[in-house]
Amino acid sequence: MSEKFNEIPMAGNILKPGNATEYKTGGWRAERPIHTDETCLWIKNGTCGRCWIFCPDNAVRLIEKEGKYSYAYDYDYCKGCGICANECPTKSIRMEGE
Amino acid sequence: MATKSKTPKHPVDIEGLTGDAAIAVALRQCDVDVVSAYPITPQTIIVEDFQKFAANGETHTKVIPVESEHSALSACIGASAVGARVATTTASAGFALMWEVLYCAASMRMPIVLAVANRALSAPINIHNDWSDSYGGRDSGFIQVYCQSCQEAYDTTIMAFRVAEDRQVLLPIMVCIDGFILSHNVERVEMLPDETVKKFVGVREPFQNLDPDNPITLGPLCLTDYYFEFKEQEDRAIRAVPEVYKRVEAEYEKLTGRSYGLLEKYKTDDAEIIIFTHSSPAGTAKAVTDVLREKGEKVGVLRLKMFRPFPTDAVREAVKNAKAVVVFEKCMSFGAPCNPLALELRTALYEAERRPLVADFVIGLGGRDVPPETIVQGIEKTKDYLKKGKAPMYETLGVRK
Numbered sequence: 357m358s359e360k361f362n363e364i365p366m367a368g369n370i371l372k373p374g375n376a377t378e379y380k381t382g383g384w385r386a387e388r389p390i391h392t393d394e395t396c397l398w399i400k401n402g403t404c405g406r407c408w409i410f411c412p413d414n415a416v417r418l419i420e421k422e423g424k425y426s427y428a429y430d431y432d433y434c435k436g437c438g439i440c441a442n443e444c445p446t447k448s449i450r451m452e453g454e
Numbered sequence: 455m456a457t458k459s460k461t462p463k464h465p466v467d468i469e470g471l472t473g474d475a476a477i478a479v480a481l482r483q484c485d486v487d488v489v490s491a492y493p494i495t496p497q498t499i500i501v502e503d504f505q506k507f508a509a510n511g512e513t514h515t516k517v518i519p520v521e522s523e524h525s526a527l528s529a530c531i532g533a534s535a536v537g538a539r540v541a542t543t544t545a546s547a548g549f550a551l552m553w554e555v556l557y558c559a560a561s562m563r564m565p566i567v568l569a570v571a572n573r574a575l576s577a578p579i580n581i582h583n584d585w586s587d588s589y590g591g592r593d594s595g596f597i598q599v600y601c602q603s604c605q606e607a608y609d610t611t612i613m614a615f616r617v618a619e620d621r622q623v624l625l626p627i628m629v630c631i632d633g634f635i636l637s638h639n640v641e642r643v644e645m646l647p648d649e650t651v652k653k654f655v656g657v658r659e660p661f662q663n664l665d666p667d668n669p670i671t672l673g674p675l676c677l678t679d680y681y682f683e684f685k686e687q688e689d690r691a692i693r694a695v696p697e698v699y700k701r702v703e704a705e706y707e708k709l710t711g712r713s714y715g716l717l718e719k720y721k722t723d724d725a726e727i728i729i730f731t732h733s734s735p736a737g738t739a740k741a742v743t744d745v746l747r748e749k750g751e752k753v754g755v756l757r758l759k760m761f762r763p764f765p766t767d768a769v770r771e772a773v774k775n776a777k778a779v780v781v782f783e784k785c786m787s788f789g790a791p792c793n794p795l796a797l798e799l800r801t802a803l804y805e806a807e808r809r810p811l812v813a814d815f816v817i818g819l820g821g822r823d824v825p826p827e828t829i830v831q832g833i834e835k836t837k838d839y840l841k842k843g844k845a846p847m848y849e850t851l852g853v854r855k
Binding site: 360 | 561562563624661669670671672674676684686687688
């Protein structure tokens with residue numbers, strides 16, 4: 357954030373489409389989601405995915421590789437809102453203070 | 455008065471036009487792509503005349519009728535954002551309803567021309583002239599110019615596009631005329647041929663405009679990290695206006711022989727008392743000056759044309775030898791030390807080596823007539839204040855009290 361007034365585009369115009377990805381909003385997080393593989397339906401059989409559907413920041417990563425399912429968060433963008441934990445039908449996600 | 459055009463270089467069409475009609479003709483000639491406006495007295499004729507031009511196929515302009523002034527200026531911003539040349543017009547309550555969007559237009563750097571037929575604000579509801587509406591928008595980032603005649607309204611509207619669209623500026627501009635006094639009174643107006651105006655204004659070359667093939671975002675959220683820097687940009691842009699205006703006007707003068715300047719000095723060179731005002735009271739003040747000069751009184755008129763950006767140095771220079779400056783203004787800034795025009799003047803003079811006495815008279819609110827007597831009364835009071843060596847911060851003139 358060191359640019360001077362004459363080093364930035366006029367009037368706040370964003371000249372590069374999609375550059376919101378450069379803004380790592382993960383820094384806003386007060387609580388982080390902790391995922392448990394044991395009860396997760398995605399890990400079990402590649403179903404459910406409610407956390408992925410509801411995540412407002414596209415920070416849930418549902419991964420399928422050679423028939424094996426794994427799960428991860430993109431903490432660069434996860435703001436810790438807790439929606440995934442709230443939506444999880446098997447209580448496989450809990451929020452933990454940062 | 456503007457410099458007299460004795461030998462115009464182009465054939466001119468001369469007609470008796472109201473201030474509104476003169477602006478409508480100017481807009482038609484300026485090759486405007488989009489006009490979005492909502493009619494409100496006393497600006498209505500501009501919208502009506504322009505709609506007529508559009509309906510008769512005399513212009514290619516897309517006219518967008520809207521349900522409010524908030525929408526009118528919003529539509530203008532959208533059109534300006536894709537690179538169109540855009541104009542709108544309003545007054546009074548309509549101006550007030552545009553309020554939020556005024557700042558958006560200026561901050562998004564949209565070179566929109568907004569014609570304002572100055573009218574009092576409610577309540578009580580009043581359709582007549584004072585400057586409360588556009589004075590209220592003086593900090594919005596718009597350039598503000600005030601016209602004294604229908605001819606000036608025509609000329610200024612044409613020049614306004616060039617000033618606003620200049621790459622150094624890119625700011626919206628208000629062209630203000632006194633409601634009814636100018637908007638509805640017929641005066642002799644010299645008009646340039648359509649082709650001459652079209653050539654003068656040229657085609658707008660947009661900067662960072664919306665384009666589906668090259669998508670960008672305009673007007674996004676911006677908080678503590680960058681907002682201040684964009685205001686710095688805006689401030690520098692409006693500071694560039696006087697030079698651009700002078701350049702555009704010099705070019706226009708070559709076509710018409712007419713120029714106005716940021717300030718008009720009328721018999722001020724040796725004046726002991728200088729009247730400082732603008733718009734229609736300036737005309738009355740000049741007539742009063744002529745009479746008082748015949749009686750040997752050293753009076754002059756400094757007519758402000760550009761209120762924003764305020765020509766601080768030029769004002770300071772113009773009044774430096776006067777004993778007193780008498781401000782006549784059609785606006786009240788309730789609770790302020792004095793009223794907007796005098797506030798600007800007093801601020802400009804604070805750094806001056808020698809400060810003339812300043813008397814501030816609020817006149818003509820709600821269209822109350824400002825006859826020559828009112829101006830004379832102000833001058834007489836100022837003479838008293840000069841003897842006493844002190845003037846009140848402001849007073850009202852022409853009100854029953």
